[in-house]
Amino acid sequence: xxxxxxLVVELFEEEECQYEHLEDETSFEIHSHGRNSSFSTxxxxxxxxxxxxxxxxxxxxxxxxxxxxxxxxxxxxxxNLYFGNCFSMDRYFPAIASVVYGNISPKKAIDLLPDSxxxxxxxxxxxxxxxxxxxxxxxxxxxxxxxxx
Numbered sequence: 001x002x003x004x005x006x007l008v009v010e011l012f013e014e015e016e017c018q019y020e021h022l023e024d025e026t027s028f029e030i031h032s033h034g035r036n037s038s039f040s041t042x043x044x045x046x047x048x049x050x051x052x053x054x055x056x057x058x059x060x061x062x063x064x065x066x067x068x069x070x071x072x073x074x075x076x077x078x079x080n081l082y083f084g085n086c087f088s089m090d091r092y093f094p095a096i097a098s099v100v101y102g103n104i105s106p107k108k109a110i111d112l113l114p115d116s117x118x119x120x121x122x123x124x125x126x127x128x129x130x131x132x133x134x135x136x137x138x139x140x141x142x143x144x145x146x147x148x149x
Contacts, residue, residue: 004052005045019043034090041089056089062102069099073106 002010005026012019018031028043041056064071077092095109104112 003045003047004050005047008043008052016146032090034093036090037091037094039089058089058093058096060096062100066100068094069106073099073141076106084133 008028009019011017012028012030019028021027022029022042026045026047028045030041031041032039032041037059039059041054044053045051045072046053055145073095077088077095095106095113098104098109098112099106
């Protein structure tokens with residue numbers, strides 16, 4: 001009988017995910033390159049309990065004063081995220097960057113996300129604020145999120 005870890009490895013290989021085993025055969029790290037960001041996700045398979053846990057590492061260092069807003073944003077994301085995957089971080093990265101670097105509330109950041117993986121509309125982007133952005137961060141109006149290029 002296959003273990004949960006075996007199924008995870010099969011899925012990673014089927015999806016051609018770049019992954020590596022960590023300390024044992026039940027812990028993995030996935031390296032993902034999405035449309036909005038590159039990040040890694042830790043995956044832990046608890047075979048006996050049949051529980052799969054995953055934690056994505058955000059590639060942005062969150063300033064102390066933004067932690068409450070990011071906590072609210074993550075709570076809003078998790079509220080409707082029934083089953084996460086290693087690409088959830090890429091989908092929500094624009095909202096995280098908007099809250100950290102922009103003058104956008106967590107609620108508005110979620111509201112600005114498209115219902116699918118399509119780009120934000122030009123109207124949604126133009127309604128966004130660039131106030132209080134660090135000088136090296138600009139609103140990327142073509143992609144619809146804040147970036148440093």
